Amino acid sequence: MPLVPPPRPAAAPAADVPPTAVLNANQPEWSVGELAGALKRTLEDAFGHVRLRGEISGFRGVHGSGHAYFSLKDGQARIDAVVWKGVYGRLRQKPQEGLEVVATGRITTFAGKSSYQIVVESLEPAGLGAWMALLEERKKQLAAEGLFAPERKKPIPYLPRVVGVVTSPTGAVIRDILHRLEDRFPRPVLVWPVRVQGDGAAEEVAAAIRGFNALPAGGRIPRPDVLIVARGGGSIEDLWAFNEECVVRAASESAIPLIAAVGHETDTTLIDYAADRRAPTPTGAAEMAVPVRADLIATVADLGARGGGAVRRRLDRDRADLRAIARALPGADALLAGKRQRLDLAEARLGPALAAGAARHRARLQGLLDRMVRRSPDVALANARARLARIDHRPLHALRNDVLRKGDRVAELGRRLVAARAATLERARALQARRTDRLAATAARLAQAGARTIERRRDRLGALAGLLGSLSYRAVLERGFALVRDEAGRPLRRAAEAGAAARLSLQFIDGTVSAVPEGAPEPPPDRPARRAPPRPSPKPAHGRTARQGSLFDA
Structure with missing residues (x-):
């Protein structure tokens, strides 16, 4: 409580001063800050932590600072609410416009607006109707993105080599799944232990699904061929972790076929729509994952017997067909008679054909010899030497002229390069001079700005020191x-x-x-009065608004 000054001795009112003015002059004076602090302490002492039910109004998303501001209202009144940045990231239920919630937090005041508000520490939907409304809204949003589309579903492998299970390692669910797999078809099982309800459960389930998908094929830890996400039955609040958006997206993005077995047959969560198959119970999920080994052995044996009989019947039919075809084939003499006749005719025509071919090649060779005589190589060589003599020194003169032209071109390029280098150096000097002037001007402005900033902060520090002295007891x-x-x-x-x-x-x-107050007994003379140790000033808790200290504290 703030100190109240003792009443001043009443002075005789002047003849021309009304009695009301004299009475008002004796009342203590409050500063605005003192009154605001007293109201803040009174409100926080009377209402510490409260649970407040109402509808969210005026929520426009997270502020740029990371804090969230909105109002809670009902049919009679409304109250401002604020969620600090550190608390907003841990909220299980994020604020949404028009959602009826139960908020837990501290009632305090905001002196800047002369208003009171609630600092929210946790937020949850109010009642089953709110849970179902939120579930339907989230379902429509994710369905609009195509996460529940049938074409995204992947087939479950008939006989997986490894089965991955995401569930609690201490519940009855994992024992039911292992027992059912052992009865039907024993397979290696990898269990990723997670929490299946409460804070952080959704993030652990999503991380487990993505962790199984991140295992490399053929690595030290085998990659499962099918995943089972399982949990026993419970209320909608207990199963809410499997309605979170992160879990639904992880199930939809899973490259490994996924079976959802959350709750009983009547329980429905959003992961059921995103999974490739939905099982009514965890035991049913184990039945979907593997076939019955005895039935598979019987089926394979039956198929083997049917295949053996079909092969034997095919061999008998082909053997009969072969005998029939062998009887229909002609003899060797009948097959070779026509070939022998064609060989005799070819032998009779071979001699005249060889003689005619030799005569044709002989005539062609004689024609080539006659052409060589008419166009001798010595004559062609003499003609070439005559053409070379006519050319004489013309290539040497052409090469000398080309070298002179290229030398003139190189000299011209050199002159142009010298002129360009001089112009470039001149521009560089001008640019350096301009930048030096700009740097000097910037340094002068920076020094002036620093001096002004130091002066303003010195004035502010003096004002705060004066305020501290005025507020001290x-x-x-x-x-x-x-x-x-x-x-x-x-x-x-x-x-x-x-x-x-x-x-x-x-x-x-x-x-x-x-x-010593009147009527109090005198203390023994040999016992000195103990001086009370100074009380330490309370330090504000991290992330919370510290209460204003008492004026009696030294």
């Missing part, structure tokens, strides 16, 4: 007041408390005086 002592403590060092605010104390300590601005 020692300033009250300087105005003629005294701080009364009991023998334990506790400050006394009422006369009844002073009368019940054995010894009093009166602290003035320049020292402390001991006193």
